[in-house]
Amino acid sequence: xxxxxxxxxxxxxxxxxxxxxGLAMGLASAPAISQVLPKVVGxxxxxxxxxxxxxxxxxxxxxxxxxxWGAPLAAGDPLPPAIAAKELSSNELxxxxxxxxxxxxxxxxxxxxxxxxxxPDGTRDLELRYVDHRIEAGALIIHLRDITTAIDxxxxxxxxxxxxxxxxxxxxxxxxxxxxxxxxxxxxxxxLPAAEDYRLHYLAGRWxxxxxxxxxxxxxxxxxxxxxRGVTSHQANPWLxxxxxxVAEESGAVWFAxxxxxxxxxxxxxxxxxxxxxxxxxxxxxxxxxxxRPGETLASPNLYLGFSGDGxxxxxxxxxxxxxxxxxxxxxxxxxRPVLYNSWEATQFDVTEAGQIALAExxxxxxxERFVMDDGWFGxxxxxxxxxxxxxxxxRKFPNxxxxxxxRVKALGMDFxxxxxxxxxxPDSDLYRAHPxxxxxxxxxxxxxARQQLVLNLARRDVCDHILTLLDKLLTENDxxxxxxxxxxxxxxxxxxxxxxxxxxxxxxxxVDNLYALIAELRRRHPRVEIESCASGGGxxxxxxxxxxxxxxxxxxxxxxxxxxxxxxxxRAYTPAIMMAWVTDSPNWVNKRSTPLDYRFLSSMQGxxxxxxxxxxWTAEDFATARAMIAAYKRIRSTVQQGDLYRLLPARKExxxxxxxxxxxxxxxxxxxxxxxxxxxxxxAMPVTLLGLDPARRYAMTLIAGExxxxxxxxxxxxxxxxxxxxxxxxxxxxxCAVRFDAV
Ligand code: GLA
Numbered sequence: 001x002x003x004x005x006x007x008x009x010x011x012x013x014x015x016x017x018x019x020x021x022g023l024a025m026g027l028a029s030a031p032a033i034s035q036v037l038p039k040v041v042g043x044x045x046x047x048x049x050x051x052x053x054x055x056x057x058x059x060x061x062x063x064x065x066x067x068x069w070g071a072p073l074a075a076g077d078p079l080p081p082a083i084a085a086k087e088l089s090s091n092e093l094x095x096x097x098x099x100x101x102x103x104x105x106x107x108x109x110x111x112x113x114x115x116x117x118x119x120p121d122g123t124r125d126l127e128l129r130y131v132d133h134r135i136e137a138g139a140l141i142i143h144l145r146d147i148t149t150a151i152d153x154x155x156x157x158x159x160x161x162x163x164x165x166x167x168x169x170x171x172x173x174x175x176x177x178x179x180x181x182x183x184x185x186x187x188x189x190x191x192l193p194a195a196e197d198y199r200l201h202y203l204a205g206r207w208x209x210x211x212x213x214x215x216x217x218x219x220x221x222x223x224x225x226x227x228x229r230g231v232t233s234h235q236a237n238p239w240l241x242x243x244x245x246x247v248a249e250e251s252g253a254v255w256f257a258x259x260x261x262x263x264x265x266x267x268x269x270x271x272x273x274x275x276x277x278x279x280x281x282x283x284x285x286x287x288x289x290x291x292x293r294p295g296e297t298l299a300s301p302n303l304y305l306g307f308s309g310d311g312x313x314x315x316x317x318x319x320x321x322x323x324x325x326x327x328x329x330x331x332x333x334x335x336x337r338p339v340l341y342n343s344w345e346a347t348q349f350d351v352t353e354a355g356q357i358a359l360a361e362x363x364x365x366x367x368x369e370r371f372v373m374d375d376g377w378f379g380x381x382x383x384x385x386x387x388x389x390x391x392x393x394x395x396r397k398f399p400n401x402x403x404x405x406x407x408r409v410k411a412l413g414m415d416f417x418x419x420x421x422x423x424x425x426x427p428d429s430d431l432y433r434a435h436p437x438x439x440x441x442x443x444x445x446x447x448x449x450a451r452q453q454l455v456l457n458l459a460r461r462d463v464c465d466h467i468l469t470l471l472d473k474l475l476t477e478n479d480x481x482x483x484x485x486x487x488x489x490x491x492x493x494x495x496x497x498x499x500x501x502x503x504x505x506x507x508x509x510x511x512v513d514n515l516y517a518l519i520a521e522l523r524r525r526h527p528r529v530e531i532e533s534c535a536s537g538g539g540x541x542x543x544x545x546x547x548x549x550x551x552x553x554x555x556x557x558x559x560x561x562x563x564x565x566x567x568x569x570x571x572r573a574y575t576p577a578i579m580m581a582w583v584t585d586s587p588n589w590v591n592k593r594s595t596p597l598d599y600r601f602l603s604s605m606q607g608x609x610x611x612x613x614x615x616x617x618w619t620a621e622d623f624a625t626a627r628a629m630i631a632a633y634k635r636i637r638s639t640v641q642q643g644d645l646y647r648l649l650p651a652r653k654e655x656x657x658x659x660x661x662x663x664x665x666x667x668x669x670x671x672x673x674x675x676x677x678x679x680x681x682x683x684x685a686m687p688v689t690l691l692g693l694d695p696a697r698r699y700a701m702t703l704i705a706g707e708x709x710x711x712x713x714x715x716x717x718x719x720x721x722x723x724x725x726x727x728x729x730x731x732x733x734x735x736x737c738a739v740r741f742d743a744v
Contacts, residue, residue: 034325035138036159043130044079045140047157048072051164051318052307054157056101057082062129064142064155066099066191070253071309072164092273099191099276102144102155102170104128105184112222112268112280115172116184117151118289124183128153150175155188163322166305174292181502182290186282187303192255197245198277200269201312203237203569208557208590210234210538211569212653218242218271226266228286230440230455230491230511232540238265238281239573247311249647250691254308254315257281258573260543261301263512264288287494289505298509304543312572317644320575324642327546329523334577335530336637337551337608338369339630340417342484345558345584346614349376349383352397357408362615364412366623367630370482371409372417377402379429385452388424389431391470402478410479417482417530418474422467423515424453424488438463440507442495450489459496459510464518475526485519485549487535512544519548532580538566541574551578551608558612559588560595560603561677561734564651564658567606576662577641579607583626585614595734597622598705599675601629602736606660606673608641609633632704636671636740639664643671646691651675663692667718668743670699674706674728675736685709689725690741693718699741706730706737715744 039046044057044067055067059082067079085097093108104126105113118124128144131152135141139158145151152173159166168188174180192198198218202225205212216223225240227233238259246252257279259265264284271277281303290298306322308314328334341363347355351373360371375381377397379390393401402418409416425432425439427449432439439454441447447454456463474480496504519531533545534553541552552574555566563581570579581604587594604610609630618626633640643662651658659674674688693699695718701708709727713720721741728737 034161036161037138038135038140038157038159040133040135040140041079044082045133045142045157046079047140047159047166048075049159049161049164052159052166054159054166054305055079058130059084059098063098064101064128064130064144066101066189068193069166069191069255069305070193070307088274096272097274099278100189102128102153102188104146111272111278112186112189112270113184114170114186114189114280114282115153115182116285117172118181118183119149119176120178120180123149126151151180160322160326162325163318164307165318165322168303168305170300171297172292173297174294177294179294180292182292182298183288184283184285185290185298185300186280187259187300188280190257190279190281190305192242192277192279194276195244196275198242198271199245199247201241201243201572203239203573205234205569207234207536207539208555209562209566210555210557211237211566213569213572218269218277220271220273220275223269224266226284226286227264228284230264230494230508231487231535232262232265232542232545233490234535234537234539237573238267238542240267240269240279241312241315241572242269242277242279243312249650250311250313252309252311254312256306256308256315256319258304258319258543259301260304260547261512262515262540262542262544264508265301283508287505288508289502290509291502291506301544313646316572319573320571320577320645323543323546323575324577327543328575328578329530329548329550334642335550336641337577337580338415339367339633340370340372340482340580340610341368341414342372342374342582342610342612344374344419345582345589345612346616347374347376349381351376353399353405356405359615360405360409360412360414362618362623363611364414366611366626367634368611369414370417371412371414372419372482372484373405374419374484375421375486377418384426386426386428388421388426388453389429389456391420391422391474406479415481416479417484418478418480419484419486420471420474421486421488422471423456423458425456426453428452437497440491440494441497442493443497445493445495448492450492453489455489455491457496457507457511458514458518459507460498464514468518468521471522472525475522475529480529482530482532484532484534484553487540489536490539516544516548523548538570541570546574546578549578551580553580554607557590558582558584559590559593560600561593562591562653563603564675565653565655567603568647568651568658571645571647575641576607576645580610581605581607582610582612584612585617597625598629599734599736601625601633602673602675602705602738605629605633605636605738606640606662609637629705632738632740636662636669636704639669639671643669644692648672648688648691649674657686659688661690661692667692667694667697670741671704671738672726672741673736673738674730676730676734678733679731679735684729684731685727686730686737687725687727689723690718690721693722693741694743695719695722698744700744701726702740702742704738704740706735708737708739
């Protein structure tokens with residue numbers, strides 16, 4: 001038997017060899033966190049932080065069952081005993097009644113298993129029992145084994161001291177003498193305290209309409225949120241929150257969960273026959289199987305679990321803090337996002353050296369710090385019909401390569417970024433003509449195209465090596481500070497013909513593991529290059545990819561009003577520190593809505609600001625507005641990106657008003673934004689009271705844009721701003737105001 005400890009440290013491994021061989025996979029696996037020391041009393045285990053307590057124990061049958069998860073308990077408080085459940089009726093067996101931490105499908109289990117396996121003789125029964133535990137690098141490792149077969153499971157639990165986040169994962173190890181097939185693997189089961197009135201909140205949408213907050217009562221039955229698409233997806237995001245009926249933005253108990261996985265995933269929330277509310281999260285078992293030879297292992301993705309007693313706002317502030325401190329590249333020292341210019345909406349595929357330089361000069365004049373050339377610079381890429389896969393500079397558009405453009409951008413005081421979509425190929429490309437076998441496909445079956453492109457099979461070593469070589473060359477030969485890594489379609493015909501039929505479904509895991517390994521290796525070779533995760537907008541945002549990328553593209557929908565409900569939903573789960581938001585042209589290309597330029601700026605200034613407008617269409621007045629707004633943004637940037645977010649008036653689709661407030665970690669600065677879609681009935685003032693300031697400190701108020709009511713003091717205490725607040729004066733359509741508060 002191999003050492004489970006090593007497995008858990010590695011946690012993820014790669015099928016990619018060649019250039020990627022020997023790569024340390026730590027980046028995509030075990031979090032480097034300030035962990036709490038687990039307490040072990042007999043066979044009960046307890047993780048405590050100032051924000052939450054998480055406890056479980058071994059019952060007299062040797063099964064691992066949940067004991068408590070919620071608000072922090074006092075040190076001396078007793079835990080409920082781990083007592084095996086009794087059969088309730090001949091239809092509700094003990095296995096159905098037990099709140100398992102990690103249930104194997106077997107022994108009559110009718111609730112959702114975390115692990116289901118098939119053995120070579122057809123047996124599909126797994127009953128996991130506690131073997132032993134150990135504490136390693138602050139994490140608690142529980143070893144379980146099946147009652148008759150040498151199938152071992154190592155569960156890893158770690159709790160982050162400063163947020164109470166619990167990070168869970170599981171490794172299945174085949175110690176039999178034959179293969180076993182994993183049909184289903186989750187990071188674990190989750191059990192909530194008994195209550196009748198839970199509501200589930202999650203994020204759903206589609207291309208250009210991502211991140212819409214959904215809410216539904218947890219009634220008897222199951223809710224499944226998932227991606228079957230090979231990628232995280234726009235349709236649903238692997239994050240959910242569960243609260244009692246009365247939870248509000250800033251009050252009430254909220255339990256939340258997020259899965260760090262960028263492939264097909266599934267989360268389930270069930271209210272079962274006995275009224276218990278349980279959840280699970282892991283690989284999507286749809287069309288899934290993973291065969292393990294003797295000695296082989298399969299690791300689940302990391303599952304992040306959090307609790308807050310301060311409503312949805314408290315929950316997201318905890319999670320944002322954790323992401324900045326423990327997930328994002330540069331952990332603990334996350335670099336502020338530069339104000340960038342991106343050429344996509346301005347030029348589409350029509351990029352040339354002269355055209356890009358002309359835009360760069362204007363972008364620099366308003367204060368942009370990074371110039372990003374988007375699609376169209378390579379191969380025969382004049383439209384989305386051709387060229388993907390051929391990552392050589394188009395010499396018609398750039399006769400002297402990228403050098404002259406990059407030098408000019410740098411002389412203008414900006415750094416240079418470039419768009420790539422390395423996982424894709426157009427059938428009309430030299431790469432596809434040379435390697436038609438490199439795409440995901442079933443032999444002899446149609447290859448369904450989306451945007452005229454197919455997906456390269458990153459589960460293959462040769463494909464990974466090819467992509468790594470070309471990106472390495474691009475970054476070595478050119479002074480590139482940033483790449484926007486796109487992924488513009490979901491999978492279809494998910495075949496891997498070169499693998500044995502029984503191994504082909506490993507593609508769902510091996511592709512993503514290799515993608516992580518590829519990006520990690522690229523970062524290792526080019527440590528100063530920053531990366532954005534983009535997938536036709538917000539199709540690949542999750543804690544797996546966030547460990548390797550510095551920022552994310554949230555949506556192709558850049559309409560500033562639509563964006564506010566999109567950004568509100570995004571912020572439920574993910575930090576504004578990575579939330580790219582561009583100011584683009586009006587009317588907007590998505591919905592033809594016209595909005596004033598200052599409104600567009602204020603909408604985007606709630607995240608990481610970018611400009612995507614065609615600057616050749618701007619007036620002198622527009623340039624003056626942009627210059628002032630970008631300068632104002634730079635003064636609040638670290639507060640917006642690294643501070644605590646309060647959704648004072650959450651933005652909703654079709655909603656009239658919204659307001660957000662960001663407060664710096666030291667509470668010395670705050671940035672407040674308020675918006676109206678349309679004032680009616682002669683409404684004039686919009687009163688907003690703040691949160692999170694130091695009541696005893698005095699803060700000076702500076703107007704960034706818009707108007708405040710006459711008589712608003714220039715300085716007052718935190719208590720005043722939180723008690724009396726500010727009255728914004730807003731009349732008309734698509735109006736916005738913003739103010740900055742600085743401690744004096
Ligand atoms: C995707 C991205 C856009 C842009 C285009 C380029 O749609 O989301 O921002 O980069 O691809 O083809």
